[in-house]
Amino acid sequence: MTTNGIHEVLLDATVRKLSAEGYSVVVEPEQSILPPILQGFRPDAVAIGKEPKLIVEIATESQASAARVKSLQESLKKISGWKLHLVLSRVGREDLLAAVSDNRIARTLNKAVEVADIEPQAGLLLCWAAFEALSRARRPSEFSRPQSPGRIIDRFSARGIISSHEASFLRKLANMRNAIIHGDLVHGVSKRDVTRFSDLTRKLMDSVNLVAGTEETERDSSLWERIEGAGKFELYADRRGEYRYRLKSANGEIILVSEGYKQRSSAENAIESVKKNASIARRYDRKEAKSGEYFFNLKASNGQVIGTSNFYRASEARDRAIEAMMNSARIAPISILAG
Secondary structure, eight states: OOHHHHHHHHHHHHHHHHHHTTOEEEESOOGGGSOGGGTTOOOSEEEESSSSEEEEEEEOSSHHHHHHHHHHHHHHTTSSSEEEEEEEOOOOSOOOOOOOOHHHHHHHHHHHHHHHTTOHHHHHHHHHHHHHHHHHHHOTTTSOSOOOHHHHHHHHHHTTSSOHHHHHHHHHHHHHHHHHHTTOTTOOOOHHHHHHHHHHHHHHHTOGGGSTTSOOOOOOTTSGGGSSSOOEEEEEEOTTSOEEEEEEOTTSOEEEEOOOBSSHHHHHHHHHHHHHHTTOGGGEEEEEOTTSOEEEEEEOTTSOEEEEEOOBSSHHHHHHHHHHHHHHGGGOOEEEOOO
């Protein structure tokens, strides 16, 4: 197993362990989650939701890794409430994935389409390898490690690199890809899917928006991507005495609202369910109202609606709200306005 592979295995195991201890674990967190003294530092994960909060770092025995850990320890001494959770990987050197040229990516896409004539599943996996290689080649600082399919799609969509329709198509393929690699050998993939995926990847190869350092697509200023902080949940009692929550962004915009609950504990449980499900793409049910406006419902694993969004004039704005919620809702604090 490569160093990157070992790193991912250790990180996955650490996430499961800390989650079982009651933490909410955020892998590759946004800078807004970190304490100010650690701005600019990119930890493997943070564990929040209980004290002490943890900075999770998977370290090797290399000198560079040791220096990084020492610097992190010195910084954490200056603040309270945070501790380092260090996991040592006994691998002595960095084994980074080799850079891949555009020619190699293009040849892989050609091969994917050829293979899809015989076996579309294999063609899909080849195409996905080319897609991830392209994301790493264009944005190495952001995608230097092996990525989950969903993370690449969410980042590209949030930055306007791909459209909402392209993001939906890629999420469908990501589900197919995950099913195949986990042994679902009867999952349906068509050559048309592979060809369309190849064409989209080729289009991205020529896109200046994909190159790191270019100006990102302007986003709706009311959405969380342009707001520092994750906003908050407000728990309150309405005029009928029922308990509800509303999820607000940091500028006060209402993002999600709940139905009424007779018991305060039921509303509190609903908030925890939102935090648990907000980062899962398939929990969002995108809707269009009769008025022509767009909104979404957030559902729990049993299909029950646990929150309904604001209305948006454009489907793209609604989809960006979903992406923002996926990144931020799980860390939003709770403000109790009800008795």
